Amino acid sequence: MAGMDEMYQTLIIEHDRSPRNFKRLEAPTHHAEGRNPLCGDEVSLDLTLDAEGRIAEVGFQGQGCAVSRASSSMMTTAIKGKTVPEALELFDQFHAMLTGQPGERDALGKLVAFQGLSVYPMRVKCATMVWHTLKEALKQE
């Protein structure tokens, strides 16, 4: 199957090698940590929300497989500047795509690169783990 190679080739490897926003924030307003025991992926996520409730700054650190690192990297660029409801809507669309559910895909942009994972259910968690961590972080008031 060519889908897997393409997925790795087009996005994952670049983001795995040079992840965006791979940093710790000085004074984050929100923080959470996530873990995926299957691959031993670990992520630590920092967020700063501005006065209007937009995600002004985001940084992640951690280790794991290329899928999880690329997903973390791409999530940080995708949610930057978005409001919390916008970011959560993005996760809904992302999650629906990976689990083969019908629904809107219009907000996904580059994240559609992960579509090929939907036929590998064991690896879907690698891509969604950082998003679940985001949800956890945003629960804090």
Added chain:
Amino acid sequence: MSEAVRAQFPIFARTSRGEPLVYLDSGATTQKPQVVIDAEMAFYEGWNANIHRGVYEFSERATLAYDGTRATVARFLGGVHEDEIVFTTGTTGSTNLVAQSFLRPKVGPGTWVLVTEMEHHANIVPWQLAGAALRAIPVTDEGELDLEAAGKLLADGPALLAVTHVSNVLGTINPIAQLTSMARAHGVPVLVDGAQAVGHFPVDLTALGADFYCFSAHKLFAPTGVGVLWARRELLAAMPPYQGGGDMIDRVSFERSTFASGPQRFEAGTPNIAGVIGMDAAIQWVLTEDRAAWQAEDERLLAMGREMLGAIPGVKLLATPTHSVGVMTFTMTGAHPHDIASILDSRGICIRAGHHCTQPLHARFGVPATARASFGPYTTEADVRALGKGLEKVRELFR
């Protein structure tokens, strides 16, 4: 030679991810030959009944087949006594039985069990649950047990030595006869985890000198959910039952119950009858095969595979023990084992990635996770070449 064995396994006519199946995960579970599938189906279709209860034809037949498998297993293990064979749920069920029934009653302050750094979690956690502390025989950089250290540790008085016959990660075949003779000199009983051994080479318990031997049927071409504990008669006789229920009793009243003698004392409840019948068929089949030829082919493919992997830049085998079954565990610079496994999977190549239930061993080698390819008697040269080709592709993607 592998081709003749392979032809007896219907699964190899199937594809995976639309590609010809390249199954390199026999260390996790072996595939099943047609004779085993047929035996289990014949029981369910033709004479399914519970055992030790009915006096009608099917129940008698099921009882005879179930209990008759003890003789098959006893013969398979080199001619031990059939009343030393206990059916369990698998290797894990067997080690837990020994932990709760043999070890636990002896546990006091300072009781410890000697394991090795290469043990599977199933030969670590049960001893902890029984209340014992653990110490471990170190593994050398070559992936072998440090026997000098083993001697010193045995002299320190462990309650039990629990050691694997074959490492599920390194492939190492441990010198069990040597270890049991060292242990005997210090009066230490020995449990051997045979899960990775029985599918690869003949095991003769009359020569090994162990006190307990455990294996899972599903790693021996038989169904999942069945396993064996062999224990020396005198040890088994002194062990109290650890699960109560039907099938394991002599008499039951509200005042007190007495228990069956022999292995049945440890087989409470309706067992996996079809699984045991499948195991009988699997062992009968293995006994008709030329296992010397199996082992020679396993060694040849391992040598070929090690050479092939060694030639791929960035690929590093965890260790290359001298005496080993067909197992290759490796890492690749820049590629996470799960990414390696997924890229191979998309080509129909099945390997395993992770810690393979051996976190202490991975800590010993300083890696969180590895990729593992493991062979069976149906593994061919083409399978090994497909792995090599697949890994070249992974290398290319991650370069």
